[in-house]
Amino acid sequence: MGTSMHTTADGTVARKETYDLIASNKVEGTSVYDRAGERIGEVHNFMVDKVSGQAAYAVISFGGFLGIGEDYFPLPWNQLSYDTSVGGYVVDIDRNRLDGAPRYARDEATDTWRGSVDDYWARPVLI
């Protein structure tokens, strides 16, 4: 694992690798924004492959502002980009597509949602 150096905006030199890492419990609670910069919710938790340690889904929770309380929707991890300027994750997906995504109630087993989530996000976008 090499150490990569880079120069930050304020001219200081930092080890890039430091900024690449985030503590799991800090991901939980991080804000998630849509492509318009509107906050759509926060990361409730994320699902990790036990063996490889690879994150597979970020589970987004959102409150009452859409009129839906306590709902969670899992997004494939690769749909999220970390944006240091907002200190959160940005999801570059059309709002209608997000709103139609499968969601589930608190503490539902992975079993119950994984199939539909994979199907939904593998489906081509209809415009």
Add this chain to the structure above:
Amino acid sequence: MGTSMHTTADGTVARKETYDLIASNKVEGTSVYDRAGERIGEVHNFMVDKVSGQAAYAVISFGGFLGIGEDYFPLPWNQLSYDTSVGGYVVDIDRNRLDGAPRYARDEATDTWRGSVDDYWARPVLI
């Protein structure tokens, strides 16, 4: 992403993928055992690459039984194996090597420990 089927010990067929995933907040707090089956502590949290979502280190916390309270030691993620029979992670490392591993006090920045942790675990084992 294919669905892999397997038969469990009690004869039921399950989708293997379900058991591959664990929620991030469930990893936190999971017990960690040494190769002798002795509990050495628990996962405090784990450090994830923000972009790729790949877990890099599991940060193990352990209490007073070694006489060291509130200490954390980061282990490269690939040193941990999940063992369903104990419901926790097993670290197949000699106890002396574990005891000599770098540790840090609560809430220390990744900066301060990453170099020494990488150096320690990259070093060949001296017997």
